[in-house]
Amino acid sequence: MRLTQVKNTMMKFKEFKFPHFEKRWVLPLAMASIISIFLFTISLNLGTENKLNSFRIGSNKTGSFAEDKIQFPPPPPRPTVPRFAYLVSGSKGDLNKLWRTVRALYHPWNYYVLHLDLESPPEERMELASRVENDPVFSAVGNVYVIPKANMVTYRGPTMVSNTLHACAILLRKFKDWDWFINLSASDYPLVTQDDLLYAFRDLKRDLNFIEHSSQLGWKENKRAMPLMVDPGLYQNKKSDIFWVQPKRALPTTFKLFTGSAWMILSRSFVEYCIWGWDNLPRTLLMYYTNFVSSPEGYFQTVICNAPEFVPTVVNHDMHYISWDTPPKQHPHVLTINDTDKMIASGAAFARKFKQDTLVLDRIDRELLHRKNGSFTPGGWCKGNPSCTKVGKPTRVKPGPGAQRLRQLIGKLLQAPKFSQSQCQ
Numbered sequence: 001m002r003l004t005q006v007k008n009t010m011m012k013f014k015e016f017k018f019p020h021f022e023k024r025w026v027l028p029l030a031m032a033s034i035i036s037i038f039l040f041t042i043s044l045n046l047g048t049e050n051k052l053n054s055f056r057i058g059s060n061k062t063g064s065f066a067e068d069k070i071q072f073p074p075p076p077p078r079p080t081v082p083r084f085a086y087l088v089s090g091s092k093g094d095l096n097k098l099w100r101t102v103r104a105l106y107h108p109w110n111y112y113v114l115h116l117d118l119e120s121p122p123e124e125r126m127e128l129a130s131r132v133e134n135d136p137v138f139s140a141v142g143n144v145y146v147i148p149k150a151n152m153v154t155y156r157g158p159t160m161v162s163n164t165l166h167a168c169a170i171l172l173r174k175f176k177d178w179d180w181f182i183n184l185s186a187s188d189y190p191l192v193t194q195d196d197l198l199y200a201f202r203d204l205k206r207d208l209n210f211i212e213h214s215s216q217l218g219w220k221e222n223k224r225a226m227p228l229m230v231d232p233g234l235y236q237n238k239k240s241d242i243f244w245v246q247p248k249r250a251l252p253t254t255f256k257l258f259t260g261s262a263w264m265i266l267s268r269s270f271v272e273y274c275i276w277g278w279d280n281l282p283r284t285l286l287m288y289y290t291n292f293v294s295s296p297e298g299y300f301q302t303v304i305c306n307a308p309e310f311v312p313t314v315v316n317h318d319m320h321y322i323s324w325d326t327p328p329k330q331h332p333h334v335l336t337i338n339d340t341d342k343m344i345a346s347g348a349a350f351a352r353k354f355k356q357d358t359l360v361l362d363r364i365d366r367e368l369l370h371r372k373n374g375s376f377t378p379g380g381w382c383k384g385n386p387s388c389t390k391v392g393k394p395t396r397v398k399p400g401p402g403a404q405r406l407r408q409l410i411g412k413l414l415q416a417p418k419f420s421q422s423q424c425q
Contacts (some may be wrong), residue, residue: 090186098186106193157231192402199399258301305424347409
């Protein structure tokens with residue numbers, strides 16, 4: 001129809017005589033008129049189509065559209081039972097100690113990243129990977145991962161922070177649905193079953209971060225914050241102690257320093273912030289703590305307390321029982337069977353520091369975890385004969401007395417006004 005109208009118009013222009021115009025103006029005037037008619041016709045048709053479409057999809061006087069009325073399905077509800085993602089790390093000679101800790105911690109609902117650092121002989125690292133691969137429960141569930149390329153880790157330097165962030169990145173990439181990250185060493189041991197832990201955390205807000213911290217640096221200001229050091233572990237394959245460089249530096253003014261425990265329970269949202277660092281604060285502080293003595297005791301505390309959106313989520317406790325000197329030295333006391341009652345009374349979920357295969361660990365296995373002969377810690381998930389050789393329903397939780405102790409501790413920590421008054425002070 002449109003083409004026919006255009007052809008007829010052109011024919012009329014050819015036949016029409018222009019007595020008052022020169023010939024050179026005829027063709028441009030004709031073309032301009034044709035284009036105007038063509039555009040006017042299109043606009044009329046589009047207006048008609050828009051009215052028809054509005055009539056089809058719109059509701060009469062409200063001005064709303066059908067798209068507005070579409071109800072998208074809500075996101076799937078989060079499981080009632082939370083999930084924990086662990087990093088359990090060790091060094092030379094820690095293979096059997098780490099293996100015992102992992103089996104005491106194991107639950108098919110959680111995730112585990114294991115790491116023996118570069119100081120460990122290749123035979124130990126290969127043996128750890130072989131044990132995980134050949135364990136029938138681990139291989140069936142697939143929730144235990146051994147870092148294949150070992151990192152160099154020195155406790156007093158930034159390499160421990162780097163290793164922790166590496167494990168966090170692996171957990172975020174491989175496992176999508178965990179709620180809290182927990183870092184432990186081979187010298188740590190649980191004081192509650194995993195069913196106790198899952199039950200105690202079940203009703204908590206998933207954005208809480210259990211991280212011991214303080215802005216009162218005290219002696220650490222002169223001994224750790226101001227001196228500059230270099231960690232050879234950043235560029236060497238053999239472990240050696242840090243060394244000092246000159247001159248000293250002043251305390252920073254753009255952010256406030258915090259210190260605390262190197263062991264923590266972090267929310268997934270905060271871990272994502274540390275890895276992605278969308279406002280660059282985590283990366284800035286990582287560079288600052290590269291030359292900071294014992295950076296694992298300050299990096300995460302300083303990041304979270306200088307990020308206003310995370311300050312309301314901070315619980316000032318590391319969920320550990322640790323016995324320190326006064327003032328604290330570089331390492332805590334080694335716990336013995338004489339410390340058992342204090343550990344239990346603390347209500348904490350974990351304790352450190354333990355030697356390998358000591359009597360105190362046997363007592364914890366027997367009285368708190370009900371774990372026998374190196375087997376997994378029993379839980380609601382256990383099936384098979386012997387027990388826990390097969391996996392039943394992972395979300396079936398059977399809490400014991402440890403859950404009540406842990407809930408009492410958490411309740412005290414979250415009690416107002418103590419909770420808010422202890423955040424990043």
